[in-house]
Amino acid sequence: MNPSQAAPGSQASLREANRLRVLETLREQGAMTQVEIAGSTGLSPATVSNMVKELDGAGAVELAPSIRNGRRAVLVSLATGNTLLAGIAFGDRDVRVAVATGPRDVIGRQRMPLPSNHNADEGMERAARLLYDLVEKSGKAMTDVKAVGVGIPAPVDSVSGQVGSESIMPGWRGVDVADELAGRLGAPVLVDNTANLGALGELRIGALxxxxxxxxxxxxxxxxxxxxxxxxxxxxxxxxxxxxxxxxxxxxxxxxxxxxxxxxxxxxxxxxxxxxxxxxxxxxxxxxxxxxxxxxxxxxxxxxxxxxxxxxxxxxxxxxxxxxxxxxxxxxxxxxxxxxxxxxxxxxxxxxxxxxxxxxxxxxxELATEADVVGGIVAAEALHAASDALKVTIGSMS
Amino acid sequence: MNPSQAAPGSQASLREANRLRVLETLREQGAMTQVEIAGSTGLSPATVSNMVKELDGAGAVELAPSIRNGRRAVLVSLATGNTLLAGIAFGDRDVRVAVATGPRDVIGRQRMPLPSNHNADEGMERAARLLYDLVEKSGKAMTDVKAVGVGIPAPVDSVSGQVGSESIMPGWRGVDVADELAGRLGAPVLVDNTANLGALGELRIGALxxxxxxxxxxxxxxxxxxxxxxxxxxxxxxxxxxxxxxxxxxxxxxxxxxxxxxxxxxxxxxxxxxxxxxxxxxxxxxxxxxxxxxxxxxxxxxxxxxxxxxxxxxxxxxxxxxxxxxxxxxxxxxxxxxxxxxxxxxxxxxxxxxxxxxxxxxxxxELATEADVVGGIVAAEALHAASDALKVTIGSMS
Missing domain, CATH: 3.30.420.40 (ATPase, nucleotide binding domain)
Incomplete structure (x- = not known):
């Protein structure tokens, strides 16, 4: 069942809204105790306790013993495991790639020039090569890359998924970049305009x-x-x-x-x-x-x-x-x-x-010329979280 | 207690959201049976039944016997009683006023020219005179006018409530129109730019x-x-x-x-x-x-x-x-x-x-040159509904 399909106002939709609020809070604020989660979300401690048990059972959160204010406590955090996220920003003259475990946690980045008259195939080929290289250097595998956010310096038509102009970036005309790149990288890909990704990056961890x-x-x-x-x-x-x-x-x-x-x-x-x-x-x-x-x-x-x-x-x-x-x-x-x-x-x-x-x-x-790549990572994280939330929901409904 | 202050995710906030949804549905769709309200809101018949009892007790809805599909039924509608709403649109050369029981139900309208160099005082004086006149002609009293939406053809600064330019409409500079007009009319007044009110009118019952x-x-x-x-x-x-x-x-x-x-x-x-x-x-x-x-x-x-x-x-x-x-x-x-x-x-x-x-x-x-006046009525209705919802909430909490 899709989260948005629960009858509005029903107990099921309320539980779902609360679950998403807990996941969102952990994503924004990092590891927290259950008491802190309750304080931050406004939910009752009992509700939080049930929710955390459920999320832990579904593998969506990780629990780790810790000390808070001199007392033993259990910290709850989003399960990351080997999860890697990638951001790719195409420019008119280069492509930049970063691999990260989260928007604030970039573990590697690289840039490669592109010829001014390059076509989509060349651009995607170089981006894929940079990403494979970065993942290998970090000692991980491409299967650890769970989602990729990609920026293109042109209007991206959300209906067709293609560049929304015949003459801006002519070498990319008619190409379904999300589909093509997902095939090359073996991970889901979200494509957006680089300026939108820049806004997303600044909104999440920068000046916005x-x-x-x-x-x-x-x-x-x-x-x-x-x-x-x-x-x-x-x-x-x-x-x-x-x-x-x-x-x-x-x-x-x-x-x-x-x-x-x-x-x-x-x-x-x-x-x-x-x-x-x-x-x-x-x-x-x-x-x-x-x-x-x-x-x-x-x-x-x-x-x-x-x-x-x-x-x-x-x-x-x-x-x-x-x-x-x-x-x-x-x-x-x-x-x-x-x-x-x-x-x-x-x-x-x-x-x-x-x-x-x-x-x-x-x-x-605040992110200088990296705002778009960071935004790509934020988009990748959201894409990954959406599929995760869906799994948790399916798990809890069955 | 302000509706927005209930702890998010709590039972109280859920009940409140449901109550607002019922009121909003009646406002959008007019009189309905309880079964129809349940179908339209997704709430259970039992919840709707309790809610309607509560709203009726608070005087927020009216119940009227009717026939639906050959069977006797009770129609629930928003209580209007003697409630009148007014929309006023100032132009650079005229002022237009309408009195209504709702955005689709204008019961009288009038227009009066304004000199090109008029000041705020003259404009408001003529608008007030038109409104008094219309209310009298409709056989009602000014005390029946519960809220007024007013449009001005200039940027309206939401912080100061004043015209946001020194040189557009200089005769209105530094005037708190909402406050001044509320004093003259004896009803709460909301002031907005006429183009915004036009959008509001078209959004509610027109081309948008x-x-x-x-x-x-x-x-x-x-x-x-x-x-x-x-x-x-x-x-x-x-x-x-x-x-x-x-x-x-x-x-x-x-x-x-x-x-x-x-x-x-x-x-x-x-x-x-x-x-x-x-x-x-x-x-x-x-x-x-x-x-x-x-x-x-x-x-x-x-x-x-x-x-x-x-x-x-x-x-x-x-x-x-x-x-x-x-x-x-x-x-x-x-x-x-x-x-x-x-x-x-x-x-x-x-x-x-x-x-x-x-x-x-x-x-x-679709509303031709009346879109802004209709938008004023929509704004007035929202202003009136907000104070009503507050009263219902206070009633049900005590």
Whole structure:
């Protein structure tokens, strides 16, 4: 029986809600005594005691003797055993992979460049190789990897599971990445946009913790946003919410890779920044531009300041529409800090309605360029927990 | 005891959730038998029977003998008695008031023009006069008006309860409208942005019924949006979400009444439309322009078509950011229908990412220019129901 199918308001659905609350609390707060679980969930000690017995019987929690406040106590924690989770973040120019036992517990990470015109097959092949390598180095087996969260720097259509644009990442068109990768890795795979995964990572262990209405801006080769509404990542009706990079800034502007004109990306994407510096500086990558700006190069600094200003006009629109309380700046451009944040803030104050501008705080990512990979691990954990909760429920119903 | 204060997961909170579910079901579906309530809520007949006894004792429901399927039955309905609800929508040039026993049951409505430079005091005075008049005509007393929902065509800051801009509606600056009007009307007042109320009205009995992620566009003297996320109106962290009228369309454009440059309103607000026609047509109001366009005037038609195209570029941004499944066109400009909807749709298809553009349906408002007033009644009903539920809870706990 699916957890969501219990008759609402019935004793069965109440028990199920309580069980999920205990599992969620252990996931958030780590090992706890039964008294602490009761305090934290508001459930009675007797209810908690029964619940823990049941969960232990189903292998969903582990019990370990310990000392709390000088007295012997039994700590309850989520059963991990040999469970590994993986996060994979594809970029326009690289792929990054991390293996972990939880979002805060990464045990290995690796990065590999990708050619600019790579196709999905090459990308997935390299990602799989990195993951096999990391698992082997950690002394575990691929069968220990229970779930994988994968980010793609393009809109991901939640209905088709495919890239929601013909021209963004053309080498990935028509590929069911979740299905393909699950086959290669032998574990369930969840695919999402990298900006959404960045928001998920920051929400769980970074700068968006406890935030109800917020935004994670991913500023890298391309530009994306992960929206947080009501304390959760918001994906819209077909999974593609947050596409700020393709907001029209100038109706008569340059043609964008998405096929439209004058999108934000045509002003501040890596290619636009490189072109603005081509005559004076020659051919520079995004990494070059950031490094030189940090080294004091005035041309590179100017280009990034201007990018902050253009970004601010688009973000002001987002502030007017969503009235978020926090905006977190992530991705590679976040590495230059105030150089981009100061003009961004000034442009929001100039272009957003005053009360919305006054109620928003701009923060730097706490997870730096790893927010998306961490978000992949959070997604993998949720995917694994969902299948676990289902097993526990089936066990307790039979 | 406040409903939200019962320990989560306890029997008391479960009973409370069930009670609210019964009240909500009666509010949504009207009079029902106890068997029908049980079928609709998933609660057991015994639970429903106890609950109805309790609610009847507290005066929250009314019981009436009836016939169902040829058998005698007792119909349960929400107690209305002499309960009246009122909705008030302020515009830039008028105020509209309706009195009702429920969102579908308006018993009287009236409209009165307002001078363009009116202040809050004049506006509230006229609204109060209209309301007194309507109540008297319906043979009821002002003491029967239990709650009032009021819309203002400006961002309403949920923290201060005031207009969230120094320059939009300057005559209303610093006024606590809810408090002032509650004093004049002798009933609790809820104040919200008119576009949000429009969304609320369409969500409850109009084109947004059952929609999870949608948008209500209010196209009148000014331009606003009410956002629906997860099936509810979304107001953002400080209550000002949905301000699409002040989205920057051209960084170097004309100065807007909000103090910024090149906002959508400077392209398609009533003043901009009037100015575009001033040389050829002389001084026209928004009503004039709409009437002439409907009469076939090519200049007026062209100005509205161009407005649809500009609107489409801004709405494409909203589609990219929020990925809604439905957009409802409301406000006075909705009266011209396809003249504005066709170029709007074309611009969304040109400027939004393909999968988001493909997943959105554009509909006309079902409540026409009354969506905001109906939304005011829905808000009033919720305000009244909240105080009622509190009374029932207090009664049953003592």
């Amino acid at each position: 913790q406890g935030v109800q209405d917020g935004v994670f801006l991913k500023l890298s080769h391309g530009i994306g946003a992960g929206l947080v509404i009501g304390g959760e990542v918001f994906r819209g009706s077909a999974g593609t919410a947050g596409e700020i990079g393709h907001l029209t800034i100038d109706e008569h502007g340059q043609i964008c890779r998405c096929g439209n004109r004058g999108c934000l990306e045509t002003f501040i994407g890596a290619q636009a920044l490189g072109e603005a510096l081509a005559v004076s500086h020659g051919r520079l990558t995004l990494r070059d531009i950031i490094a030189r700006a940090q080294g004091g190069d005035v041309g590179c600094r100017r280009v990034l300041e201007d990018a902050g200003r253009h970004l601010g006009v688009a973000v002001a629109g987002l502030v007017n529409l969503l009235n978020p309380s926090v905006i977190v700046i992530g991705g590679q451009l976040a590495l230059v800090g105030d150089l981009i944040v100061d003009p961004l803030r000034a442009a929001i104050e100039r272009s957003a309605i005053p009360s919305a501008a006054a109620s928003v705080t701009i923060l730097s990512s | 019924q059952g929609v999870q992620d949608g948008v209500f566009l209010k196209l009148s003297h000014g331009i606003g949006a009410g956002l629906v996320i997860g099936g509810e109106v979304f107001r953002g962290s400080a209550g000002t979400a949905g301000e699409i009228g002040h989205l920057t369309i051209d960084e170097h454009g004309q100065i807007c009444r909000c103090g910024n440059r090149g906002c959508l309103e400077t392209f398609i607000g009533a003043q901009a439309l009037g100015e575009a026609l001033a040389v050829s047509h002389g001084r026209l109001t928004l009503r004039d322009i709409i009437a002439r366009a409907q009469g076939g005037d090519v200049g007026c038609r062209r100005v509205l078509e161009d407005a649809g195209r500009h609107l489409g570029v801004a709405v494409a941004g909203l589609v990219n950011l929020l990925n809604p499944s439905v957009i409802v066109i409301g406000g006075q400009l909705a009266l011209v229908g396809d003249l504005i909807v066709d170029p709007l749709r074309a611009a969304i298809e040109r400027s939004a990412i393909p999968s988001a553009a493909a997943s959105v349906t554009i509909l006309s408002s």
